Amino acid sequence: MNDTHPVPPEINEKIEGRSPRPSIAPRARQDQRARRVFFIITLLPVFLILAVTIALLVRAWPILQAYPLGDLLFGQVWKPSDKLFGFGPFILGTLWVTVVGVLLSVPPCLLASIYLAEYAHSATRSFTKPVLDLLAAIPPVVYGVWGLLAIVPFVEKVLAPFAKRWLGSVSIFSVNQPTGFSILSGGIVLAVMIAPLIISVVYEIFATVPNDLRHASLAVGATQWQTIRNIVLPQVTPGIIAAIVLGASRAFGETIAVLIVVGNVPQIPTSIFDSAYPLPALIANNYGDMMSIPLYDSALLGAALVLLVIILIFNILSTLVLQRMLRRKWA
Amino acid sequence: MDTHIQVKDLNVYYGKQQALKDVNIEVPKKQITVIMGPSGCGKTTLLKSLNRFLELTDGTRITGEVLVDGQNIYDREVDVTEVRKIVGLLAQRPAPLPMSIYDNVAYGMHIHKMRNDRKEYKAAVRHYLEIAGLWEEVQKRLHDPASSLSIGQQQRLCLARGLAVEPEIILGDEPTSALDPISSQNIEARLLDLKQQYTTVIVTQTLRQAKRLADHVIYMYMGEVIESGPAKEVFTNPKHERTRQYLEGLF
Ligand SMILES: Nc1ncnc2c1ncn2[C@@H]1O[C@H](COP(=O)(O)OP(=O)(O)OP(=O)(O)O)[C@@H](O)[C@H]1O
Ligand SMILES: [Mg+2]
DSSP states (O other): OGGGSOOOHHHHHHHHHHOSOGGGHHHHHHHHHHHHHHHHHHHHHHHHHHHHHHHHHHHHHHHHHHSOHHHHHHOOOEEGGGTEEOOHHHHHHHHHHHHHHHHHHHHHHHHHHHIIIIISOHHHHHHHHHHHHHHHHSOHHHHHHHIIIIIHHHIIIIIHHHHHHHSTTSGGGOOOSSSSOSHHHHHHHHHHHHHHHHHHHHHHHHHTSOHHHHHHHHHTTOOHHHHIIIIIHHHHHHHHHHHHHHHHHHHHHOOHHHHHHSBOOOSOOOSTTSOBOOHHHHHHHHTTSSTTSTTHHHHHHHHHHHHHHHHHHHHHHHHHHHHHHHHGGGO | OOEEEEEEEEEEEETTEEEEEEEEEEEETTSEEEEEOSTTSSHHHHHHHHTTOGGGSTTEEEEEEEEETTEETTSTTSOHHHHHHHEEEEOSSOOOOSSBHHHHHHHHHHHTTOOSSHHHHHHHHHHHHHHTTOHHHHTTOTTSBGGGSOHHHHHHHHHHHHHTTOOSEEEEESTTTTSOHHHHHHHHHHHHHHTTTOEEEEEOSOHHHHHHHOSEEEEEETTEEEEEEEHHHHHHSOSSHHHHHHHTTOO
16 A cells, blocks of 8 residues: 555655656656556545445435434334334344354354365365355355245245254244245355355465464374364464454345345344345335335435445454454564 | 384385485484485485374375384374374474463473373473473563564473473474574583483584584485484595585585
């Protein structure tokens, strides 16, 4: 970043004004201009995020003025025609689906990345990387359709009956509705979708631990697992947490794949077999319809703002931690 | 001469490239054996073959035998962690584990559950820090991170950590090359002290260090052992032309 800072114009003028060899000046000026253009281009994303946030804020302003923030965030009823705009069911729906997705995804992802980083042959690694990239490149709508055709029936015909039979007394596993369109279906689809991201980030984190440390532990006769548990894992724990948060923020914003399998019922869920209605689905399903209802448009954009703020916080935190960890490699 | 390690027809390949060719050597018990030779001749490779560190690199192939007290350490039934407990390694760059000074020394003992209670661990940590000549300097800061030590102190800490699991053999791959002259002398003095109790195999690039330490010398060139014998003989009267040239600094 540092070298893209343009020289302040006043200094620049002095340099050029005094230049003993004017033939260089046009080239220097060109260089300056190029630098400035690149600098602005690098800043563009920042401006975009700011612009989107401000635009959302402006458009959501009417609803924010009409109701106290607490009523919006924690309100439990969404009935725009009766002027009830509670985001509660949607925020909770998002949280449930995300938490289920992350919980399902993290354990196998951790094991996979430990295997890849610590045990696998380099041949296995070089084969796995492109496969993971491929998985990450599959469009969400394809995951959604896969969820609809495979996961929803699986939940309905296998998991729900199983839970009914064996886990009926535990309320988060109770089966309150007959379909497979549920938080669990959404969670399973999300778990698969965020897996490549989590695996590759955690793998990178493991790679930052210098081999000298592993060798020092192996040299006194520790097994490979003892070395991983005692030496490597303590070094990478913050990075693993950051990777999980990054995966969660991806899961938070995932719209189409979840929308297809989660049922979209605006209720407060109490079980993973309940349907839910996450924030992104709310916005995608409704924006553009029924805009004649007063404040409806503003409420949807308020929901978008909530989503954006949560994702930004998650992303910024995890990116900061990950950057620090990955830089350590060069220290 | 009592042989502690015997290497028989050892060949090592990194992928297609052969790094050691038909190596046959004997390492005498409770003496210092020094491996010398020009850069890239396979000294590190030979050393790593003695504690089975070669297999940590993908694509290495090893044929032949390495017998420690008559037991082939590459035998299927042999537990590699047992081998590494008996054959300790002092690395080229000191690699303190990211924990306290105390925990560094106790690490291997905990791994092998070698003591019964905290008191015994404490006493053992002190004992090995004393042997490594570090106790005086660190006794007041045992729970500081090991990385707060100077490089020379770190290397002595690594020595203490290695000795704490009670090995019979100490390997050192240019263990003083990252150190200042005083620290190097310190490590050399430790190694000379320790040779009463341990079989020591050291790789070094400096002829003078070799002359100070060696009881037995192995001279390598291009993956082959050219000459091996008692230090006095090799230094004063080398049998091979290449060894003579190397000793005279013609390389
Ligand atoms: N991991 C590896 N993969 C491929 N080739 C290797 C590897 N390690 C060493 N070699 C090769 O094997 C040969 C012997 O290497 P080795 O490190 O044993 O030499 P050395 O005598 O220790 O050299 P130096 O004095 O420079 O440390 C060299 O030609 C080297 O390039
Ligand atoms: Mg070497």
